[in-house]
Amino acid sequence: xxxxxxxxxxxxxxxxxxxQTVAMEAVTWTLDRPPTINDVARxxxxxxxTVSRVINQSPFVxxxxxxxxxxxxxxxxxVPSPQARGLAFQRSFLLGLVYDNPNAQFIVNIQxxxxxxxxxxxxxxVVHPCDQKSPHFLxxxxxxxxxxxxxxxxxxPPASENPQLVEVLRDLGCRYVRLSAVSLDxxxxxxxxxxxxxxxxxxxxxxxLGHRDIGFIAxxxxxxxxxxxxxxFVGALKSHGITLRPEMVEEGAYTFESGEVCATRLLTRExxxxxxxxxxxxxxxxxxxxxxxxxxxxxxxxTIVGFDDSxxxxxxxxxxxxxxxxxxxxxxxxxxxxxxxISSDEEEGHTATGVVSxxxxxxxxxxxxx
Amino acid sequence: xxxxxxxxxxxxxxxxxxxQTVAMEAVTWTLDRPPTINDVARxxxxxxxTVSRVINQSPFVxxxxxxxxxxxxxxxxxVPSPQARGLAFQRSFLLGLVYDNPNAQFIVNIQxxxxxxxxxxxxxxVVHPCDQKSPHFLxxxxxxxxxxxxxxxxxxPPASENPQLVEVLRDLGCRYVRLSAVSLDxxxxxxxxxxxxxxxxxxxxxxxLGHRDIGFIAxxxxxxxxxxxxxxFVGALKSHGITLRPEMVEEGAYTFESGEVCATRLLTRExxxxxxxxxxxxxxxxxxxxxxxxxxxxxxxxTIVGFDDSxxxxxxxxxxxxxxxxxxxxxxxxxxxxxxxISSDEEEGHTATGVVSxxxxxxxxxxxxx
DNA sequence: TCAATAAATGACACCGGTTTCCTAATGGGG
DNA sequence: CCCCATTAGGAAACCGGTGTCATTTATTGA
Numbered sequence: 001x002x003x004x005x006x007x008x009x010x011x012x013x014x015x016x017x018x019x020q021t022v023a024m025e026a027v028t029w030t031l032d033r034p035p036t037i038n039d040v041a042r043x044x045x046x047x048x049x050t051v052s053r054v055i056n057q058s059p060f061v062x063x064x065x066x067x068x069x070x071x072x073x074x075x076x077x078x079v080p081s082p083q084a085r086g087l088a089f090q091r092s093f094l095l096g097l098v099y100d101n102p103n104a105q106f107i108v109n110i111q112x113x114x115x116x117x118x119x120x121x122x123x124x125x126v127v128h129p130c131d132q133k134s135p136h137f138l139x140x141x142x143x144x145x146x147x148x149x150x151x152x153x154x155x156x157p158p159a160s161e162n163p164q165l166v167e168v169l170r171d172l173g174c175r176y177v178r179l180s181a182v183s184l185d186x187x188x189x190x191x192x193x194x195x196x197x198x199x200x201x202x203x204x205x206x207x208x209l210g211h212r213d214i215g216f217i218a219x220x221x222x223x224x225x226x227x228x229x230x231x232x233f234v235g236a237l238k239s240h241g242i243t244l245r246p247e248m249v250e251e252g253a254y255t256f257e258s259g260e261v262c263a264t265r266l267l268t269r270e271x272x273x274x275x276x277x278x279x280x281x282x283x284x285x286x287x288x289x290x291x292x293x294x295x296x297x298x299x300x301x302x303t304i305v306g307f308d309d310s311x312x313x314x315x316x317x318x319x320x321x322x323x324x325x326x327x328x329x330x331x332x333x334x335x336x337x338x339x340x341x342i343s344s345d346e347e348e349g350h351t352a353t354g355v356v357s358x359x360x361x362x363x364x365x366x367x368x369x370x
Numbered sequence: 371x372x373x374x375x376x377x378x379x380x381x382x383x384x385x386x387x388x389x390q391t392v393a394m395e396a397v398t399w400t401l402d403r404p405p406t407i408n409d410v411a412r413x414x415x416x417x418x419x420t421v422s423r424v425i426n427q428s429p430f431v432x433x434x435x436x437x438x439x440x441x442x443x444x445x446x447x448x449v450p451s452p453q454a455r456g457l458a459f460q461r462s463f464l465l466g467l468v469y470d471n472p473n474a475q476f477i478v479n480i481q482x483x484x485x486x487x488x489x490x491x492x493x494x495x496v497v498h499p500c501d502q503k504s505p506h507f508l509x510x511x512x513x514x515x516x517x518x519x520x521x522x523x524x525x526x527p528p529a530s531e532n533p534q535l536v537e538v539l540r541d542l543g544c545r546y547v548r549l550s551a552v553s554l555d556x557x558x559x560x561x562x563x564x565x566x567x568x569x570x571x572x573x574x575x576x577x578x579l580g581h582r583d584i585g586f587i588a589x590x591x592x593x594x595x596x597x598x599x600x601x602x603f604v605g606a607l608k609s610h611g612i613t614l615r616p617e618m619v620e621e622g623a624y625t626f627e628s629g630e631v632c633a634t635r636l637l638t639r640e641x642x643x644x645x646x647x648x649x650x651x652x653x654x655x656x657x658x659x660x661x662x663x664x665x666x667x668x669x670x671x672x673t674i675v676g677f678d679d680s681x682x683x684x685x686x687x688x689x690x691x692x693x694x695x696x697x698x699x700x701x702x703x704x705x706x707x708x709x710x711x712i713s714s715d716e717e718e719g720h721t722a723t724g725v726v727s728x729x730x731x732x733x734x735x736x737x738x739x740x
Numbered sequence: 741t742c743a744a745t746a747a748a749t750g751a752c753a754c755c756g757g758t759t760t761c762c763t764a765a766t767g768g769g770g
Numbered sequence: 771c772c773c774c775a776t777t778a779g780g781a782a783a784c785c786g787g788t789g790t791c792a793t794t795t796a797t798t799g800a
Binding site: 406407408418419421422425426450451453454455456457458459 | 755756757758759
Binding site: 417418419420431432454456460 | 781784
């Protein structure tokens with residue numbers, strides 16, 4: 001009975017005293033190494049398991065105890081070791097971003113969106129630029145995942161459209177989310193951006209302005225987005241009674257230089273188009289340069305529309321009418337999707353996720369002359 | 371003696387046999403979890419310590435044993451757990467990249483350079499975009515380092531020029547390397563890019579072309595690079611007998627819009643400058659737009675020079691004479707420096723490291739008319 | 741008053757590596 | 771033939787957390 005009383009009483013006193021003790025010790029307490037969970041447990045006179053419960057927000061902790069432990073954690077600046085947590089949880093709290101996209105702004109925007117979601121969930125982001133043409137491409141990606149034991153990977157187009165890469169990720173048992181213009185995978189693994197909407201709006205815009213001789217610069221056929229933009233644009237024009245003649249279509253490579261080449265072909269042909277829709281802003285910039293070189297005035301003699309709303313769209317003069325692709329939202333959605341699947345430890349999340357692109361009208365699109 | 375013989379002999383047979391056994395087992399051997407060092411040790415009939423020695427290239431392992439273990443590692447696809455290694459080594463093999471630079475291309479280039487060095491050393495890169503103006507800036511940075519226990523951090527300007535941030539990193543005991551236009555820190559912690567060289571070349575170029583009425587758009591004074599570019603440019607002009615009059619200097623914010631504003635001021639003033647040197651390409655693009663708006667022909671009536679050699683320099687028409695800042699090399703050097711310090715576990719590396727910027731002449735710079 | 745139950749906490753094994761310390765076998769010199 | 775240095779390899783503790791299960795104490799119902 002005496003023993004019981006002691007056992008019952010001591011912890012109370014012990015804990016109550018701990019507040020004082022620690023408060024006093026805090027000034028002089030200096031560790032030559034980062035504090036660990038054991039230090040916290042010792043100072044709080046509890047077991048490390050209880051500290052662990054506090055860290056992990058377990059409901060089975062007395063409020064008083066929790067307050068004491070949190071106070072000590074605060075005072076000594078304890079931060080749980082991610083390595084130890086990772087080892088015990090079998091998780092790394094790390095997401096990977098795989099990209100081979102040459103558009104730097106797109107990548108940075110995606111990164112920001114992904115990180116916005118990561119921060120809320122306590123994840124960090126590891127980046128992996130790569131090159132699909134490299135013979136080490138698949139092996140590099142594999143090592144990337146394994147080397148830090150990534151919990152999940154987000155893949156950006158065009159790499160996201162590589163079936164071998166997806167196979168590698170699947171074999172590794174690594175969760176992934178792919179970004180693409182079309183749904184290539186089960187809903188849980190995809191975030192799609194609807195380029196059809198934006199391309200259709202452009203068609204409507206140009207038709208509404210009165211353009212009939214319209215040139216189109218398509219993207220490279222290996223990009224799914226190129227097909228989407230093309231088909232939607234052609235279809236929407238047709239519904240406005242305008243047929244895009246084959247000789248008014250050129251296929252570019254989403255690069256500035258290819259935009260110049262395609263524009264040169266289109267603009268030296270009769271009848272010369274009164275408007276050109278380039279499948280991305282880079283190529284649209286190539287059209288600008290070519291038009292200026294040929295002495296064609298923009299927008300008086302030529303309306304130009306791009307796609308992406310990259311920074312260059314507003315740097316050009318006149319500013320470029322284009323389609324805004326909300327890259328940051330895209331990144332955020334992908335990360336959220338991935339994190340939900342990782343956290344729930346389930347393959348659910350079968351709802352389709354995506355964003356819609358919308359046209360932004362600026363100065364480069366006006367009615368045709370005469 | 372018999373026992374001894376057995377003890378001596380068995381391992382031999384054991385190991386020799388292991389090759390066969392494993393070779394046969396490999397086909398049917400399926401684990402429902404990733405293989406661990408224990409699996410390798412068991413299959414190789416050695417202790418896990420010996421496997422550890424092989425992994426870490428210890429010289430105290432028999433060649434035969436090493437070959438057997440490597441064979442098994444290969445066959446079962448064993449990859450050491452980064453969490454476990456991290457826990458034991460007290461290292462994360464993770465580098466951080468802190469940036470608040472609005473220039474996406476610069477960031478992506480830095481990332482690529484950093485990763486080139488990381489790959490060789492077995493490190494991965496975690497990114498952290500931030501905002502110096504946010505009240506959480508310092509705390510976010512601190513958590514960023516702690517959350518994954520980063521081995522080192524690379525800080526890109528202008529964040530790199532924030533002394534409080536550096537203090538936080540130092541307090542955390544986190545190694546860091548700063549990029550900046552000037553040496554703000556001990557040599558071990560810096561990689562500098564010499565903007566003076568490029569700016570001086572521009573001065574020489576413009577003077578050589580015969581320009582005398584030269585306008586200058588400076589960067590924001592909180593950027594060290596802005597000072598470097600300005601001082602060097604002014605100094606070099608002076609050494610060519612040209613004095614930059616105060617009314618020919620405007621201070622921009624390294625943004626497109628500020629370039630427009632400054633250009634408007636410079637170009638509506640008498641005498642109008644025959645050449646404008648903008649401290650970065652973004653602002654130079656603003657000058658282009660303003661000139662076009664005012665009906666000033668480039669380069670006939672106005673020579674323009676930028677700085678950075680960002681993608682926009684070649685997208686503009688005529689293409690922009692500018693100064694190339696080798697961002698990728700910068701990133702690589704910073705990462706190499708950091709990795710050396712981490713690996714050697716010493717504060718050495720007192721040699722200064724840096725890159726030099728060089729002018730790239732394009733179409734926007736010609737002699738003045740008349 | 742006495743189980744039965746729930747709440748709060750602790751003891752101990754474990755995650756997958758590394759380090760420390762120790763043993764056994766081998767080879768060479770006296 | 772013995773001793774010792776050297777090489778190869780193993781046992782156990784450890785890194786810093788988490789899981790499982792047991793234990794203690796307080797509360798409730800019969």
